[in-house]
């Protein structure tokens with residue numbers, strides 16, 4: 001499956017040091033995994049985590065899940081060794097934290113070669129440089145780091161995420177302009193299903209492809225929120241059929257459920273059906 005077309009509804013962080021979680025993730029219905037060497041791993045565990053992760057990826061068993069390794073920043077004592085190790089791992093993507101400018105991506109690419117790179121977008125400087133970062137030729141995805149961003153912006157938590165909206169919007173604009181995958185930040189209260197569902201719905205409304213998660217209990221909620229609903233699939237089919245009918249009679253506008261349907265709406269309808277099919281094909285294994 002084309003990596004840009006495949007679903008990224010659920011993207012689960014797993015601490016690279018936790019063997020039990022690394023094993024459990026093999027059977028979880030997530031679309032992608034971020035194997036973390038950064039914030040989820042304590043300083044004195046960093047070297048062990050790198051080896052533990054390398055062994056887990058070599059053992060395999062992650063099926064069609066996209067395997068993303070988040071390294072430590074290249075300005076930390078562990079970043080360079082992480083980047084060199086990722087080059088030797090069975091990974092699909094390397095994720096660089098706290099990206100501030102496109103030169104940070106260049107510095108990583110000098111070590112990891114042509115491995116696709118995703119950027120953690122989580123600093124004020126990164127927000128202001130989102131467009132130049134997104135345009136980097138090896139960059140294929142953005143992940144919002146809303147915890148670091150809240151810290152840097154000195155915002156308070158709000159359920160409506162109003163203090164985050166400028167940052168989320170800047171990154172989405174940059175990602176969409178360059179055709180990148182855009183994944184929303186984590187919801188820290190991993191036992192609050194209702195709050196997570198609301199934040200997933202908001203992220204989907206904004207245009208994110210999926211949500212980063214921290215616990216297996218969050219997976220089903222994200223998978224449901226970022227998949228086309230039955231109602232959306234039904235509407236998409238009816239829009240395509242109605243437009244085909246008016247087009248055959250030489251007209252350019254159909255009406256479905258009292259709303260106009262033009263060729264651009266048909267393009268969106270086709271994307272919805274393609275996404276639903278991609279999800280079915282993933283589920284079929």
Ligand SMILES: CC(C)(COP(=O)(O)OP(=O)(O)OC[C@H]1O[C@@H](n2cnc3c(N)ncnc32)[C@H](O)[C@@H]1OP(=O)(O)O)[C@@H](O)C(=O)NCCC(=O)NCCSC(=O)C[C@H](O)C(=O)O
Nearest residue numbers: 013014015020021024025039040145146147148214215216
């Ligand atoms: C939050 C946790 C510390 C909770 O762990 P725990 O108390 O072990 O939870 P449970 O007992 O409920 O776990 C049940 C089983 O599920 C497995 N498990 C737990 N978490 C994961 C996971 N993330 N992936 C896979 N499997 C997981 C446990 O092993 C149990 O398995 P079993 O015993 O076999 O039944 C913990 O969930 C956790 O560490 N989560 C990840 C935290 C993390 O990765 N943080 C860093 C990313 S967030 C971030 O940095 C974002 C960004 O940078 C920003 O700035 O915003």
Ligand SMILES: [Mg+2]
Nearest residue numbers: 122145147148
């Ligand atoms: Mg962070």
